[in-house]
Amino acid sequence: MSEVKAVLAPGGDPADRGEASRAKPRRWSGIGAVGVVMIVLALLPLAISGSYYMHVLILAFVYVVVSSGFRTISISGQFNIAQGAFMGVGAYAAAIPAVWLHWSPWVTIPLGAVAATVVGSIIAYPFARLRTVYYAMGTLFLGYVIMNLITAGGKTTGMSTGLGGVQPLFSNRTHYYYLAFGLMVVSMACMYRFEFSRIGVRMKAVAQSHQVAASVGIGERRNRILAVAFGSFFTGLLGAFYCHYQGVASPSSYGLGATLLIIMYVLVGGLNSFWGPSVGVLILLVIPEFYFRDLKGDLPYVTAAILLIIAFTLPDGIVGLVNLVKNRIVKRLGRGGLPQQPEGEVRADAPGD
Amino acid sequence: MLLEIKGLTKRFGGLKAVGDFDIHVDEGEIVGLIGPNGAGKSTVFNLITGVLPVTSGTNMFRDRDITRSQPDQVAALGIGRTFQLNPLFPEFTVLQNVTSSFQLHPCSSLFDIFFGTPKYRRNERFIREKAHEILSLVGLSKEANDLARNLAHGHQKMLGVARALATKPTLLLLDEPLAGMNPSEIQYSLDAIRGMRDNGITVLIVEHNMQILSLCDRVVVISFGEKICEGLPSEVRANSEVISAYFGADYVC
Amino acid sequence: METAVQTVINVVLLGVVYILMGMGFAFILNLLGIFNLAHGAIFMSASYGCYLLVVRLGLPGFVAFPLTVLVAAAFGVVVERFLFRPMKADFNRTMMVCIALSTVLVTTFNRFLGTKVLAIPPFIEGTTGIGPYKVQTDRILAFCIGVVILVAIILFVDRSRWGAQMQAVTQNREGAALQGVRFSRVAAIACAVGFGLAAIAGVFMGSLYNLTPFMGDITLIKVLMLVILAGVGSFNGIFYVGGLLGVLYGALPVVLNGAVVDAAASIMVLALLVIRPQGFFGHE
Secondary structure, eight states, X not given: OTHHHHXXXXXXXXXXXXXXXXXXXXXXXXXXXXXXXXXXHHHTHHHHTTSHHHHHHHHHHHHHHHHHHHHHXXXXXXXXXXXXXXXXXXXXXXXXXXHHXXXXXXXXXXXXXXXXXXXXXXXXXXXXXXXXXXXXXXXXXXXXXXXXXXXXXXXXXXXXXXXXXOOOSOSOHHHHHHHHHHHHHHHHHHHHHHHTSHHHHHHHHHHHXXXXXXXXXXXXXXXXXXXXXXXXXXXXXXXXXXXXXXXXXXXXXXXXXXXXXXXXXXXXXXXXXXXXXXXXXXXXXXXXXXXXXXXXXXXXXXXXHHHHHHHHHOTTHHHHHHHHHHHHHHHHTTSOSSOOOOTTOOOOOOSOO | OOEEEEEEEEEETTEEEEEEEEEEEOTTOEEEEEOSTTSSHHHHHHHHTTSSOOSEEEEEETTEEOTTOOHHHHHHHTEEEOOSSXXXXXXXXXXXXXXXXXXXXXXXXXXXXXXXXXXXXXXXHHHHHHHHHHHHHHTOGGGTTSBGGXXXXXXXXXXXXXXXXXXXXXXXXXXXXXXXXXHHHHHHHHHHHHHHHHTTOEEEEEESOGGGGGGOSEEEEEETTEEEEEEOHHHHHHOHHHHHHHHOGGGOO | OHHHHHHHHHHHHHHHHHHXXXXXXXXXXXXXOOOOTTHHHHHHHHXXXXXXXXXXXXXXXXXXXXXXXXXXXXXXXXXIIIIIGGGTTOXXXXXXXXXXXXXXXXXXXXXXXXXXXXXXXXXXXXXXXETTEEEEHHHHHHXXXXXXXXXHHHHHHHHSHHHHHHHHHXXXXXXXXXXXXXXXXXXXXXXXXXXXXXXXXXXXXXXXXXXXXXXXXXXHHHHHHHHHHHXXXXXHHHHHHHHHHHHHHHTHHHHSOHHHHXXXXXXXXXXXXXXXXXXXXXXX
16 A cells, blocks of 8 residues: 555646647647537628517527526536526616616626626525525525515616616617627636636536535535635626616516526526527527427427427437437447546536435 | 544534544544434534534544535545435435546646646546445445436445545545445445545544444544544443443443 | 404414414315425315305305315316326326416416406405494304314314324334325325315405416415425414414505515515525424
8 A cells, every 4th residue: 555655745837747648639629619609690780780680680699698698607516596586686786886877788787797796696505505406496586575675776787677778889780780790709708717617617526416525525505605706796797788788677577587597598408518508499499489480389388398308318408318319429429428528527417306 | 643532522512422532543443433413423523523513622634634624625634534314415326426526636637627738638538437436335336327316325335435535535435335225235335434434534533333343453432422432343342331321330240 | 454354364364364264275285295386276276166156046145155165175086096196206297287276267267357456255245343433244143154164273283183193104104004094095195184174265265356367376376385384294384384374465455555565575585595595483
């Protein structure tokens, strides 16, 4: 057992031990796919400039970030049914100074993000001791309380009809499109970094077993608050953008209905994979709005049917299905399973235990 | 003195789980805390590590009061521990279980982690290497890329030890390391524990398997939450109170 | 003074509604481990169902009411068997099922009846004198039915064999299984009772206030408030806190602004969640 010494001896400067551990294949295919999608989205306004489709895509960008924010919070084991309200906090924190103090949107939008972060972290503190079902119940109630307090603000918040007259950022929808697109890219990049770095590993560790996590120095409360703060920052950011885009902050956009919509996107796409929420938005928002607009009234039935199919057959959502198929194909080709993930990545995550 | 516990008491409602319990551990020792099932051994561990709040008494670690510390703070001070049941992150691979446990040394700041600075990458590379070393030490190299939940029971326990080692503890608390192991695994574990001590880790073991006695420098026997005797393994073996606690009073001649 | 009598009746009826909803929700939560997001939708559907039976089919209230409850209970059994049980209490999957169920119900009623102002017509017309005061007979009837149902629930939970089995499973599932309690049966009963109670509550609510397809959402929130206050796993707590909420929402709005009452109550519950997450009557 003399090897123990080598393992436990202070390692000196890690830089000295430079020899790289087994080189792993970078996922060029994944990076390529993301790149192609980004280029297509960046060029799309040339084709659909000013049309309704553009509006749909702006909406989709907002919901991609907000649902991914939900998922970022969920990797630490917190199923946050107040996500719509966090978005609302961002929206109102931007709308109120914009309407009553005539602040510039370039100030109020970041302000919305900060407000959502602050509110989120304050709330996360007491909620960090609730788990799974009780956390979900608590946050569902919390979302109601937040929206309740906002609408109780009298004339300042415009009560239940909402606060209108939020000054627009641009007169041209294409500009909105690019701003939303940019915000989405930056937010997604940040959330990707968050999840696939050591921070994300901590979150996933806390989600799997808070006791084991604590025994190796990963504090549950600290990390859960961090997850909420991080997730709600981008939620608030896009919430603030959304209200400037719409020109109005109305409580109905941020209530339980909105939250359930977000949860549907995430669950249909796949709660356990980073791209799940984006795929969910694509399937439940973009495709129906592009191709099935005449079916508007029946759409909830289709959504419900998709949810049921997923619940019964694909608990990991559509992305889970894609991975399954990919694995099969790779196995057929005789390469034995998916290629190794990039450095430091941890894919397996299970919110709640 | 590394760990010094005085007058430790824990009540659950009216029930006294641990009463006025004293134990101290010196640097470089292997101390056994033995006792029959339900004697309060694991409760003592949970009280030391802050998992359960202490009713009264003081826990000192390296002359620092850790009585009211949270579990993660206790771990950060250098007390590693294993668990009797489910000692791992089931959805991580074996390797990830160990790398994720390197939270304390070397430490990257949130800034470094988030922006993936060269320092962070260096640290991560270093951690992975160390993790592989630890895994080969506990005999889990082959399983490094398996999901932890698919491991056999004995391997899960060893992984628990590997995780605890990854925190680079000064004091290691082992909670029933031999429970559910077969004889060859037991022998391997005993060797491994001795190896840890030889390399400067102080070990406190909770166990009800008497085979652990051969390993210990000193043994404390607990029954119904109270210390009934303390001494060298040979003394404890001969102590009639211990025998009666284990086998009932009738067996004492 | 007539408002006083009216208020007392309202308080009791609202209290009954909250208690019934809370009990049903807690049964499903404690026994199946499922956060039934669709509980409000069931409540709303029962309201509309009873309305349809009375108005469209012309059934008398005394037939329509029990019929609604029975249908809801049967629906509960079906949902448990075909939607909840296959999910094996996995949180994400049950969430999907509940959202789907709730979406279908809310959309359907919103589509066909959502735009109209509807209310379940009184079962009995006319007024009755209580001392010198006149009160609608229908309300008095509802009051009596409410009290009877509460007593029945208490007897069911405390005295009946099913109730005992349900409490046993709540406390210790494995232990109860060892004692020969069949979990699948208990789960089915819990769902039947839970949905049935929600239906009773729905009919009560529908006879007190106008129907809207979204009445379930707000009631679900009140139920969460109730369960959080009472503490998870505490059936007694639900009675006390349900009564309290009945007073809060039945009586206080007479003298205070309803929004103020709601905001104050909400903050109170949040504060409790911080100080005592296990609720007033819960134990950890």
